[in-house]
Amino acid sequence: MKIVIKIGGQAAEKRDRRRRLAGQIIELRRSGHRVVVVHGGGKALTETLKSMAIPTEFHNGLRVTDARTRDVALMVLAGSVNKQWVAELETLGQAALGICGGDGKLVVARKLASTLNGSKKDLGFVGRPSRINAAILDFAFEKGFVPVVASLGLSTQGEYLNINADDLAAALASALKADRLLYLTESGGVWDADRKVLPLVRLGEIQSLIRKGTVRDGMIPKLRSCARTLQHGVKEIDIISPDTPNSLVRTVIKRESVGTRIVKAA
Helix, strand or coil: CEEEEEECHHHHCCHHHHHHHHHHHHHHHHCCCEEEEEECCHHHHHHHHHHCCCCCCEECCEECECHHHHHHHHHHHHHHHHHHHHHHHHHCCCCEEEEECCHHHCEEEEEEEEEECCEEEEEEEEEEEEEECCHHHHHHHHCCCEEEEECEEECCCCCEEEECHHHHHHHHHHHHCCCEEEEECCCCCCECCCCCECCEEEHHHHHHHHHCCCCCCCHHHHHHHHHHHHCCCCCEEEEECCCCCCHHHHHHCCCCCCCEEEECCC
């Protein structure tokens, strides 16, 4: 199977978690699966910006990214965070290829503006994937590498743009026609109004869950993104916690439900 794994939050930045997850990624790879890892690194970026006296501003959950912030994002995400993941995989015996969306023309992105209460906000160097060239991922698969992708892309003008890692993972999964897309998040799944994890969500239920207020806040855009992704060839999406023991292996290989499974089937 082709599997895209998006690792976010502190799971991307704490070494003990990285080591545990790297071991599971290797187990998936040795079971014959072709795996792509997509990561953000927002906490590390915020801390680095603070140390450089560069203010951080968010709008509708997206980081406003001026030129200085973009350059630091390139340094942190495509640099230290990306290479830490490569090091974990390589140390455990799995060849890894650390890249960002600008490498091999993997991701062409367009600038993204945010709208709130009818007014537009210029987010600066923030982008959304508009075209994916998966050739470099196919090359990595053929050579036995696990590609590790930092959430940055290039505009048609050759400018690096900061991309939401959820959006990038969904775009790569759609382009690859991936069998599985897995989001590792602190929430560990889709919560209902009583803060209980829903084990299964069908595509046809998503709008109803949003309309009734069963799901709220940041889970609404994530579910809408999942709906679009399922309609573009991805067969299944799982939202799981990085702290659930052996969560990747249990979800993919053992077919256990350890979070929320989102499927297209009626």
